[in-house]
Amino acid sequence: MKTNTLSKASRVAKDKKSNPQEIDELWLTIENTPEDRIEILRKMEKLQLSITETKMKLKH
Structure with missing residues (x-):
């Protein structure tokens, strides 16, 4: 799995203004x-x- 791509995806997902299509x-x-x-x-x-x-x- 590409860690840099995942962290980029996390940053995009956190950005509320991101276009869902981009994600x-x-x-x-x-x-x-x-x-x-x-x-x-x-x-x-x-x-x-x-x-x-x-x-x-x-x-318990």
């Missing part, structure tokens, strides 16, 4: 290889697990 075009330029998708899924799973653990701690 869409920018996301299309990010290389999204199968390895990237697997990495993203792993990170999402870890985050979900973290959220679940936090909720459990808050309940």
Whole structure:
């Protein structure tokens, strides 16, 4: 995954005056290889697990 492209996308997304079409075009330029998708899924799973653990701690 190209980090510089992602940070650029983050900056554009944060800019409230940005044209939504520009953001869409920018996301299309990010290389999204199968390895990237697997990495993203792993990170999402870890985050979900973290959220679940936090909720459990808050309940007790």
